[in-house]
Amino acid sequence: MSTKGTRIPDWLTVPFAGITPAPSQEKGQDLFPTGNWRSIRPVYRDKLPPCNNACGTNEKIQGYLDLVKRGKYLDAYALIKEDMPFPSVTGRVCYHPCEQACNRGQYDEAISIRAVERFLGDLGQALTHDVVKAGKPNGKKVAVVGSGPAGHSAAYQLARLGYKVTILEKSPKAGGLNRGGIPDWVLPQDVLDREIERLVELGITIKTNCEVGKDVSWDELKKNYDACVLAVGLTEPNSVRAEGENKAGVLYGLPFLRDIGMGTSKVKLGPRVAVIGGGNTAIDCAREALRQGAVEVTMITVEANPKEMPAVPEDLHDMVEEGVDLMHGRAVTAVLGNGKVEALQLHPARFSGAINASPITVDKDAPAQRFAVDNVIIAVGQHASLAWLPAEFKNERGTIKIDRFGRLGDTKFFAAGDIVQLGSGQPLMVVNAVGDGKRVAFNLDKVLRGEALQPRTIPIDVIVDLNRMNMTYFPHFPRVQQTLLPPVSRRRTQDEVIQALTEEQAVEEASRCFSCGTCNACDNCYLVCPEPCIARPERSNGLYKILVDYCKGCRVCIEECPTGCLEGVPELDFDTGVVRMDTAFAISPGLHGRQAEELRKLGDRPAKNI
Amino acid sequence: MATIEVQRQILPILGSPNQGARFYNPELPSSEPFVPGHRTCAGCGPSIQYRMTSKAAGDNTILVGPTGCMYVANSSYLCTPYNVPWAHTQIGSAGSFTAGVAAAYEAMIRKGKWKGEFPNIICEAGDGSASDIGLASISGALYRNHDCLIICYDNEQYANTGIQASSRTPYGGMTTFSPPGPLVPEGKKLFPKDLARMMAAGHPHCYVATASVGYPIDLMNKVRKGLNHKGAAYLMVYTPCQKGFVYETPRSIDLGRLVVECGLYPMWEWNPEKRAYDYSFRPASMRPVSEYLKLQGRFGHLHAEHIASLQKFANEQWRMLGVQLPEALIQAADAKNLVNMASAAQAEAVAQTI
Structure with missing residues (x-):
């Protein structure tokens, strides 16, 4: 390149002949800062993997x-x-929206994320001391009403933030x-007990047999605590x-499962049981009924086929495998019998709208069907039971009226979960x-610290x-399958149906992960760079450094990045560390820091006459 | 005078963890004998090869650079990006110079004049030097079995002088010496010299292998095998040249994989102990040559019959490797089947039927 017409600063006029410094592994051959050839700069920019985005509590999957x-x-x-107080529970019960969103599902089979989560949760259960510690006490007291998933999560996050x-x-x-809602053969009680112990270890006080509206009033909540999270859930079952x-x-x-879960059930089921409903609770009830002694269990749904049922497909498959019959497109119009159930009167029915929360249209003209059952x-x-709540905080759906931050008006009350x-x-x-509880806990913290609430940004x-x-x-690679108990032996036992992964299986399954959009330190960019200007001072996530003094912008690393973490960004978008053409003859060590400094001063100096 | 036995470095062979899915390898050496600050083109294939080779060899290495891109572009103003001893030699004397370095070290160690370990001596010759001008001297060095590794970084042309045809330029490749025109529509009429097989056949006591920048761990292992071999070793490495092949710079590694998957650059090793070829390397998939050709401007002028003859050539290579050919590739070797395809996209559709 000719230097004619180019302004060369004094500090660049170093003799070319004579001494030629040897290159070093750290600095490279800095006589040729080839970075000024570049028009596109590779940049590590982590994107959000679809699993993290799909997760209800945005776990860093x-x-x-x-x-x-x-x-x-x-x-x-x-x-x-960080996001999930009880991975051992969700590792068993979660409906895994992450696996539906998994990019690997488009390629071969989705990662069995839930199984790996359970592996980690069980590992955490075996620890004598939990890795999570309570935050530094800030002297504020918060009540959490309800100890279900939302309450558990909110209490856990608040304890980590230092609240009492x-x-x-x-x-x-x-x-x-x-x-109360999840049967033992999905989630054994001792697993849950251990997770609740963990809460107590964080310094959380749990008052059982304490019902709001009965044992403690709204005003007492207001008076005794700095803030309150209502996570009371939907407790009352709907009728047909x-x-x-x-x-x-x-x-x-729900009461049926709850009583069994709490150990207070006195129910003796007859041999023939009908379950009305097509959701997840109905499936759990049908499978529990088999374990409680029923011989023939029939599920009666309004949905016309299994695909329309609002249930997790795997659970439905397991239920059918255990021997539950399905009867579709029927609604119960009467319960027949003399004091005790003897039969059901069924009519053909369908949903009047597109979704299955819409009202049901029953074909009363069709001949009624008699279906003999014992239970x-x-x-x-379910619906809510909110007699204790002041009317101004109720909405038309019969639940709690909140703003978009989960807050009840201007009060220090927040609500989370199903309610x-x-x-x-x-x-x-x-x-x-759980995700709702977590977000509400952080919002509550902001309110008590007097910070402005930010709406949740959608990535x-x-x-x-x-x-x-x-x-x-x-x-x-095929997905690692979790082993299941054989259907025959499942029917009479409370043992867990789905078995845990072994350590090797968990590692194998995790190794299938694409790490979509995130640097996982695979060394590809490091090894394919022609310069090589990608430095690896330490091998750990995302710690590669691109030496911009030398990168010529060939974009081989971007093309070869397996996860799509590397991106090309036009050089003009940067205002720092830019090597421009008039610095092509810079020939001394550490020159770019100095160049940048000199270039800033350049405006004050008169142009040199060449 | 007591003679001292020459101790050689034995470099460990790298494993390929994660079933070859990634290059992540905890055993990867951290030394970097080839540093940034050189003036090769962006996305330069030979430079990728140079870096991987020198990284595999380590710091106790002497590099010999006969005239070629890696000399011209990298060593102007008496300053080089090499962190290890590096010497230029004339394009025709690549083999004799390397042989001299190796012989000198052996003699000095034997006489006790050099106390250190025997260095890894690597000659990095371009295909111009290795297949045309320096062929005789390289053959001599291999024949005399000096303890050195001679690498031919094969960018299939004389690139630093402005893209002239070499005897490694493939059939149909456009260069300034083989321009396509009405009389010679395919550009280059001759098929490339089968250099690596020639070296294996002529010097069966040497370790000979072919490699590609598309398979870095494989390349680094072949370099280490060559260096560990007691005696001369020869390695031919496919290195795409962005200027000569006319492709988008990001595809350098991709082309290194495609050329192997299309069968135009068979990967094999010559085992000097058994005196036999080792054809166990298998790429992840087999593709028709059109997928490789369509990425490169130098093949833009080819007609269906030329693509068919390249496919026929590739099929012969596959047969030599002992691979069962899929029906689609056999059909693609017939120009009649290709002539109806107006575009490379349609040729690619053939591949999907494999």
């Missing part, structure tokens, strides 16, 4: 899978605990829906509004309640397009 892959189980457990938390639980045992529904032998889904379990949803999510479009699932850069990743680096 890619992060902990990567740690498991490298054998750092304790770090992985600590990472999962008291959980008020109306049942004799803490756990809420985790205990059929004639004779009050006959003996008619049971309701009926009705599991068609606010019913009808909001959020699935009423454990993980969603835009979720990497879902496999074309942004380099798929040549991912061979096809």
Whole structure:
């Protein structure tokens, strides 16, 4: 390049001949800072993996899978605990929206994220001391009403923030829906007990047999605590509004499971049981009924086929495998029998709207069908019981009225979980309640510290397009399957149906993760760089350094990045560390720091006459 | 006078963890004998190869650079990006110079004049030097079995002088010496010299292998095998040249993989002990040559019959490796089947039927 017409600063006029410094591994051959050839600069920019985005509580799924892959189980457990107080529970019960969103699902089979989560949760249960510590006490007291998933999560996060938390639980045992809504063969009680012990270890006080509206009033909550989180859940079962529904032998889904869970059940089921409803609770009831001694269990749903049922497909499959019959497109119009249930009167029915929360249209003209049963379990949803709540905080859905931060008006009261999510479009699932509890805890903290509340930002850069990743680096591998108890032996036992992964299996499964959009230190960019200007001072996540003095912008690293973490950014977007053409002849060590400084002063100096 | 036995370095062979999914390798050496600050083109294939090779060899290495890109672009103003001893030699004397370095070290160690370990002596010759001008001297060094590794970084042309055809330029490749025109529509009419097989056949006591920048761990292992071999070793490495091949710079590594997957650059090793070829390397998939050709401007002028003859050439290579050919590749070797394809996209559709 000719230097004619180029202004060369004094400090660049170093003799070319004579001494030529030797290159070094640290600095390279700095006579040729080839970075000024570049028009596009590679930049490590981590994107949000779809699993993290889909998770109800935005667990850092890619992060902990990567740690498991490298054998750092304790770090992985600590990472999962940032967002999830009880991975051992969700590792068993979660409906895993993460696996539905997994990019690997488009390629071969989704990662079995839930199984790995359970592996980590069980690891955490075995620890004598939990990795999570309570925050520095800030002297403020918070009450959390309800110890279900949302309450548990809110209490846990508040304790980590340094609050003195008291959980008020109306049942004799803490756990809420985790205990009362989930059968033992999905979630053994001792697993949950251990997680609740962990809460007590964090310094949280749990008052059982303490019901709001009965043992403690609204005003007392207001007076005795700095703030309060209402996570009371939906406690009252819906009825099917059929004639004779009050006959003996008619049971309701959630109380049925709750009594068994709390150990207070006195129910003796007859040989023939009908379950009304097509959701997850109905499925749990049907499977529990088999374990409680029923011989023939039939599930009666309004949905016309299994695909329309609002249930987790795996659970439905397992239920059918255990021998539950399905009867679709029917509604119960009357419960027949003399004082006790003897039969059901069924009519063809369908939902009047597109979604299955819409009103049911029953075809009364069609001939009624008589269906002989000994017991009926009705599991068609729940509603709230909020007699104690001041009327101004109730809404038309019969739940608590909140603003978008989960706050009740201008009060120090917040609400989380099913009690606010019913009808909001959020699935009423454990993980969603946990996420809600977590967000409300952080909002509460902000309010008590007098900070402004920020609306939740929806992440835009979720990497879902496999074309942004380099798929040549991912061979096809089948998913590691969790073993199940054989269906025959399941029917009479409370043993867990789904078995845990072994350590090797968990590592194998985690190794299948693409790490979508996130640097997982695979060394690809480091090894393919032609300069080589990608430095690896330490090998750990995302710690590669691009020496911008030398990078020519060939973009080989961007093309070869398997995860799509590296991006090309036009050089003109940067205002720091830029090597411009008039510095092409810079020939002394450490020149770019100096260049930048000199270039800043350049405006004050007169141009040199060449 | 008592003679001292020459102690050689034995470099460990790298494992390929994670089933070859990533290059992440905890055993990867951290030393960097080839540093940034050189004036090769952006995305330079030979430079990728140079870096991987020198990294595999380590710090106790002497590099010999006969005239070629890696000399011209890298050593102007008497300053080089090499952190280890490096010497330039004439393009025709690559082998004799390297042989001299090796012989000198052996003699000095034997006589007790050099106390250190025997260094890794690597000659990095371009294909111009290795297949045309320096062929005789390299053959001599291999024949005399000096303890050195001679690498031919094969960018399939004389690139630093402005893209002229060498005897490694493939059939149909456009260079300034083989421009396509009405009389010679394919550009280059001759098929490339099969240099590596020639070296294996002519010097069966040497370790000979072919490698590609698309498979870095494999390349580094072949370098280490060559250095560990007691005697001369020869390695031919496919290194794409962005200026000569006319492709987008990010595809350098991709081309290194595609050329192997298309069968145009068979990967093998010559085992000097058994005196036999080792054909066990298998790429992840097999593709028609059109997928490789369509990425490069130097093949832009080819007609269907030329692509078919390249496919026929690739099929012969696959057969030599003992690979069962899929029906689609056999059909793609017939120009009649290709002539209906107006575009490379349609040729690619053939691949999907494999």
